Amino acid sequence: MSDRVCPGKCNARPRREHDDHARALATWQAEMADWIASSDEDRGPEPVRPAEPTSRWMAGAPYWCLSDSSAVRSALTDLDEQMTLRLLAGDGHGSLSLAERVSSSPEPGSPSPAHDDLDELVRWLREWERAYRESQGWPTAPHRGEAAPALTSAVGWLLAHLDGILAHPDHAEGFGVGILYWHNRLAAAAKTRPRRISKQLRCPQCHLATLSQVEGEDRVECRNRDCGANRGGPVVMTIDEYEGRAHETIEAARTHRRAS
Structure with missing residues (x-):
C-alpha cells in the first residue's frame, strides 16, 4: 500500500467534501475581509471558519486501490x-441523440x-x-x-x-x-448501464436500508451520503464480506428463535 490517493470511486466522498470545503473556505475568506473592513459599531460576530473535511482518503496499491x-x-x-x-x-x-446534436454548429451531424x-x-x-x-x-x-x-x-x-x-x-x-x-x-x-441491486441487510454503520451493489461489481456500498460522516465515509465491503454478514445475521435469528 502506498500513500498515493486512489483516483477511483472509493474516494468520491473525500473529493466531494474537499470541493465543498474549498467553496466554503472561499466564502469565509470573503466574509472575513468584509468583517475586518467594517467599523467597530457595524461589526457583528466574527465569521466562523469552516471545519476541515473528516473523510479518510483511500490509498492506491500503488496507484489504484x-x-x-x-x-x-x-x-x-x-x-x-x-x-x-x-x-x-x-x-x-x-x-441523433441530444448529446450528438450541436445546434450551434453549422456543420452537418x-x-x-x-x-x-x-x-x-x-x-x-x-x-x-x-x-x-x-x-x-x-x-x-x-x-x-x-x-x-x-x-x-x-x-x-x-x-x-x-x-x-x-x-x-x-x-x-x-x-x-x-x-x-x-x-x-x-x-x-447504448442504454446498457448495469442496474443497482438493493441488498436486504441494513448498513452496519448508519443502520439504514441503504446497502446496494452495482450489478457485476464485487462491491456493496451504502448509498446514504451522511453514513460515516465522522468515521471516514460510507460503508464499502466486498461481496464475500456482505455474504458473511448475511450468514451471521441468519444464524443469529435462528438462535434467537430456538431460544424463544
Whole structure:
C-alpha cells in the first residue's frame, strides 16, 4: 500500500467534501475581509471558519486501490461488448441523440455517430498501447486492421499488460480514468448501464436500508451520503464480506428463535 490517493470511486466522498470545503473556505475568506473592513459599531460576530473535511482518503496499491483496479479491468474487458451494443443501438440510420446534436454548429451531424465512437475509441486505445510500449522499450504494435477487429485486438493486448500499465507512474491514472469514462459513455449511449441491486441487510454503520451493489461489481456500498460522516465515509465491503454478514445475521435469528 502506498500513500498515493486512489483516483477511483472509493474516494468520491473525500473529493466531494474537499470541493465543498474549498467553496466554503472561499466564502469565509470573503466574509472575513468584509468583517475586518467594517467599523467597530457595524461589526457583528466574527465569521466562523469552516471545519476541515473528516473523510479518510483511500490509498492506491500503488496507484489504484484493489477494488477500483478491479473495476478498471472489468470495464476494459467489457468495452468490446459495449461497443457492439452501441453499434446496434445507433447504426447511423436513426436520429441523433441530444448529446450528438450541436445546434450551434453549422456543420452537418455525422451519419453514423456510433461508428465515429468506434474509430475514436480504437485510436485512443492505440495511443495508450504505443505510449506503454515506448515506456518499456518495446517495438511498435503490428497493424491490426480497422473497426471492430482492431478494437478486439487492442483490448486483448491491453488486458494482458493491464497490471503493468496500472503500476506505471506516467500511465496508471490517465489510462484507468479513461477506461472508466469510455465504459460509462458507451453504456449510456447504448442504454446498457448495469442496474443497482438493493441488498436486504441494513448498513452496519448508519443502520439504514441503504446497502446496494452495482450489478457485476464485487462491491456493496451504502448509498446514504451522511453514513460515516465522522468515521471516514460510507460503508464499502466486498461481496464475500456482505455474504458473511448475511450468514451471521441468519444464524443469529435462528438462535434467537430456538431460544424463544
